Amino acid sequence: MKIAVYGASGYQGKLVLAELARRDIEMVLAGRSAARLEQAASAVGIPGAERRVAGTDDHEALVHALRGCDAVVNCAGPFTSSGEAVVRAAIAAGCHYTDTSGEQLQVKGIFDTFATLAREAGVTVMPAATDGCVPGDLIAHLLAERLGPVEEIVSTHVIVGGGGMSRGSLRSLVETFDAVKAGGLAYDDGVWRLGEPARRTEIRLPGQPEPIPVMAFPVAEVVTIPRHVRVRHVEGLTEAALGDQLNSPITLELIDGLPEGPDADSRRAQRFTYVLDAVAAGGRRARGVVHGPDTYGTTAVIAVESARRLVADPAGPGVLAPAQAYDPAAFLDALAPHGIRWSVEDVPVRT
Structure with missing residues (x-):
């Protein structure tokens, strides 16, 4: 299993990296700046982790950054201005998608815009993998x-x-x-x-x-x-x-x-x-x-668990709400070790 983290050098991104490392899941650090990705890898204690550079304004580079990954966790906000680019690239790369967005209108926009594209591509998109x-x-x-x-x-x-x-x-x-x-x-x-x-x-x-x-x-x-x-x-x-x-x-x-x-x-x-x-x-x-x-720590746990389950136990293609992608009680019970x-x-x- 290989999970990409886009926006890996940000505050929430580094918490997601740390959770992936704790679970010993192979990861790819992706983002706009090679220097910042290197700093993030060092800060989290994963200096050898793979890093790929791509901006949200370059679709082909973004697709290339996600290709070969089983899922991506997008942590690069504000999502209202840049989130759709990462969703579109994930679908093109055949990579399941989740994010840490709490931006309500943008979350609705993902459902409205990408339901058919994701379904036709056989990709699951599950936005708003947050603590709330x-x-x-x-x-x-x-x-x-x-x-x-x-x-x-x-x-x-x-x-x-x-x-x-x-x-x-x-x-x-x-x-x-x-x-x-x-x-x-x-x-x-x-x-x-x-x-x-x-x-x-x-x-x-x-x-x-x-x-x-x-x-x-x-x-x-x-x-x-x-x-x-x-x-x-x-x-x-x-x-x-x-x-x-x-x-x-x-x-x-x-x-x-x-x-x-x-x-x-x-x-x-x-x-x-x-x-x-x-x-x-x-x-x-x-x-x-x-x-x-x-x-923030709980969001990192939930985002990683969400991405992991999309890969390990596929939910079906399309844009899905959490309860459409996961068994509700089983997912909630899995959070107990983290104080939930x-x-x-x-x-x-x-x-």
């Missing part, structure tokens, strides 16, 4: 299995600590700022719409005595869940306090002067809770919860 989208999408499928046809699924992301965002994540935020400020897409009766008001203004987290204020937020699983769950409405939420942070001005020049990303101690101290609340047509309710540490805990439970019906 993959567990959230898999949990949603388990909720639907429990409840049957679903009226509504609400996915709420809450993250505590972590030392801030990486430079790459901040650049993605700048590029997708308008969509983030609008609250992202919501799915309603078969249509994704941008800027729909959130149906909830507060949520009670597991183990918390009081609800917290929430706001609409563009989580990627809003795009993936309706691909495999019969549901009328899906929306994403996060803490309303995040809105104050989003109002703070940030420029690319300012980002360039920041650290590459949170240090190891900050990442170890970070905790996330993702809650999916589902309501069935008859009023039955169920809740799925995912707890874990270190969003999950549950799905019925919720008493409100009277």
Whole structure:
């Protein structure tokens, strides 16, 4: 098995390399700069790893960089401006594709643009292999299995600590700022719409005595869940306090002067809770919860596990949501050694 990492020299890319090395999976480091790829290989402790140079503006070079690889993990954001080039090259190279994108509109664009091309090429494309989208999408499928046809699924992301965002994540935020400020897409009766008001203004987290204020937020699983769950409405939420942070001005020049990303101690101290609340047509309710540490480290684990499974246990060609590519409970259980805990439970019906 040989897995390429495009954008291997970035913050998230190096975490993916480290996870591949931990599993002793053969890898190819790919990106725009030979010097930066060499530095990344040295930093991760894999100086002998194969390196291939290609920019997203050179399709033939990018295809050549991916040829002979079984899968690629694309870590080169912002994905909105460059992600499609890597998808297109992977399909042309006959290489399964996944990425670490959390850019909701770009994830939807992959489904809209590449479904037929990937299917005809016999390639599986599974975007958004992140700490949020993959567990959230898999949990949603388990909720639907429990409840049957679903009226509504609400996915709420809450993250505590972590030392801030990486430079790459901040650049993605700048590029997708308008969509983030609008609250992202919501799915309603078969249509994704941008800027729909959130149906909830507060949520009670597991183990918390009081609800917290929430706001609409563009989580990627809003795009993936309706691909495999019969549901009328899906929306994403996060803490309303995040809105104050989003109002703070940030420029690319300012980002360039920041650290590459949170240090190891900050990442170890970070905790996330993702809650999916589902309501069935008859009023039955169920809740799925995912707890874990270190969003960037968990994303690296999930991206590598996603790519590995696409190669070892082919899911079928096309652009797929996580629950279409993997067995939900088996994948979630495989994350347990990395501190990820999950549950799905019925919720008493409100009277």
